[in-house]
Amino acid sequence: MTCHKHSAIHCRINNYTLTEQVGSGAYGLVFRAIDTHVPTYRSGQVANTVAIKAVLKKNVNGDRTLDDATKTRYLTHQLYSYFQANHSSLFLKSIDLDLLADEYNPKTIEWIRKCPFLREVSLQLRVNHLQHVVHVHKVLDSPVATFIVMDYYPLDLFTSIVDCKHFAKNPFLIKKVFVQLALTILNCAQLGVFHCDIKPENVLLDSQFNVKLCDFGLATTQRVLPANVSVGSSYYMAPEKIQNSAVPSVPYYYRTELGDIWSLGIILINLTCVRNPWLQADSQADHTFRCYTRDSSVLSRILPISPQLNSLLADILSLNPDKRPSLSELIYRVLHIDCLAPQGTPLGAERVPVFNSLYDIGPLDDYLGLQDLSIRSVSISSASSTYISPLASPKSSNNNDNSNNTSTTNLLNYKAHANSNLHSHSVSPSPSFLSNGSSIISLDSLSIHDTKYTTAQTHRNNDWINWNNNANKMILN
Numbered sequence: 001m002t003c004h005k006h007s008a009i010h011c012r013i014n015n016y017t018l019t020e021q022v023g024s025g026a027y028g029l030v031f032r033a034i035d036t037h038v039p040t041y042r043s044g045q046v047a048n049t050v051a052i053k054a055v056l057k058k059n060v061n062g063d064r065t066l067d068d069a070t071k072t073r074y075l076t077h078q079l080y081s082y083f084q085a086n087h088s089s090l091f092l093k094s095i096d097l098d099l100l101a102d103e104y105n106p107k108t109i110e111w112i113r114k115c116p117f118l119r120e121v122s123l124q125l126r127v128n129h130l131q132h133v134v135h136v137h138k139v140l141d142s143p144v145a146t147f148i149v150m151d152y153y154p155l156d157l158f159t160s161i162v163d164c165k166h167f168a169k170n171p172f173l174i175k176k177v178f179v180q181l182a183l184t185i186l187n188c189a190q191l192g193v194f195h196c197d198i199k200p201e202n203v204l205l206d207s208q209f210n211v212k213l214c215d216f217g218l219a220t221t222q223r224v225l226p227a228n229v230s231v232g233s234s235y236y237m238a239p240e241k242i243q244n245s246a247v248p249s250v251p252y253y254y255r256t257e258l259g260d261i262w263s264l265g266i267i268l269i270n271l272t273c274v275r276n277p278w279l280q281a282d283s284q285a286d287h288t289f290r291c292y293t294r295d296s297s298v299l300s301r302i303l304p305i306s307p308q309l310n311s312l313l314a315d316i317l318s319l320n321p322d323k324r325p326s327l328s329e330l331i332y333r334v335l336h337i338d339c340l341a342p343q344g345t346p347l348g349a350e351r352v353p354v355f356n357s358l359y360d361i362g363p364l365d366d367y368l369g370l371q372d373l374s375i376r377s378v379s380i381s382s383a384s385s386t387y388i389s390p391l392a393s394p395k396s397s398n399n400n401d402n403s404n405n406t407s408t409t410n411l412l413n414y415k416a417h418a419n420s421n422l423h424s425h426s427v428s429p430s431p432s433f434l435s436n437g438s439s440i441i442s443l444d445s446l447s448i449h450d451t452k453y454t455t456a457q458t459h460r461n462n463d464w465i466n467w468n469n470n471a472n473k474m475i476l477n
Helices: 068-085 106-116 118-126 158-161 173-191 257-273 289-296 298-302 306-316 328-335 362-368 381-386 411-422 450-477
Strands: 016-024 028-035 049-056 135-141 145-151 203-205 210-211 222-225 253-255
Touching: 016 049, 016 068, 016 203, 028 068, 049 068, 106 118, 145 306, 158 203, 158 257, 173 203, 173 210, 173 257, 173 328, 253 257, 257 306, 257 328, 298 306, 306 328
Parallel strands: none
Antiparallel strands: 016 028, 028 049, 049 145, 135 145, 203 210, 222 253
């Protein structure tokens, strides 16, 4: 079997056959592939499908004269030429994953020097054993490209919220996904890895709606960052990360995990309201956020949220990072909310049980997907001892959750482009545009999407950006 004309489809890499290109980015391409050494089905589930990210060692990301489409065509041509020169089949050696996870090993340092993308893989490998992190199976090396073999999940949280509307009337599912995500971020922090780019595109879902965190491209091991170091996606970025945000009372240095806690607050709004509260947390550039900096009750006026959720969000979205709840307290308080939306709304009509801790969930463990011992070992006792009523005023929390971040100032061009087009998520339910078989997946540092998805999502987001701006102005003026 040979490759399709001008593509790598049907080419082979060791025991993997590439079946479909599902995404592209500044550094390379992502394919869905079949592992021919694994049975097609195992325990009733498709077992032999993987995602393979092909990262070229020579890239054109630094060339600002080329647009994204031109870069993708270049990457596709280079990879196709490499396969053709090897008769559509590559037989590559695997890189030792344990060695790659050791950032201080001289060989790992040399690998990362030759292929900077491997730094992201190295960080992800440190948390590779966690149940709710996308699992890296192999890293295959060649003179032209590095191939990363990972779990394949066709659904991301953005699509699940906006197009599939899975959370519209299901507060239990909201709790499940949010608690799993927060616990995963906490588990990563305890292992010294801080994500720094929490957003719905970087959260994949399996067939049982279990969270699978991906995209460690901006992750860091630094526990403290200086203010105004822009790391992340603009619509989920905390105000202290935005240059010239003019937010008072922000310390010069802040704990890295506090930025991820802010992002979790925005995602909680996405899950419950199917929109964003503002376009960016910049008081100079965003009218709605400027109003919020003057009066946090703005949230309850522009969003259909319950008083309990409003109180929690006011704490999570505190302008002073040190006053945000710890990850442990955040999990504890979400488990205690029994109503997410006002009475009379579809979401508000459904109530969910209140749990004192993860250990009280009992038989609901299977539903919440908390079977992983590393996740169940998270201590909630510290949050319990400092827990306040969800209706209390914002307070400072000094829990010792591990966190950290790295100031990745050399943001990729495709990241900036994605931020402007894909990350506003100020959206409301809209007709599905993936009905023609288009697929989407977000894996690691690539925002993975096909052309149809990019075009449709860009138009949709622009429409809802305008809608949110107009709606917020009508309410706040």
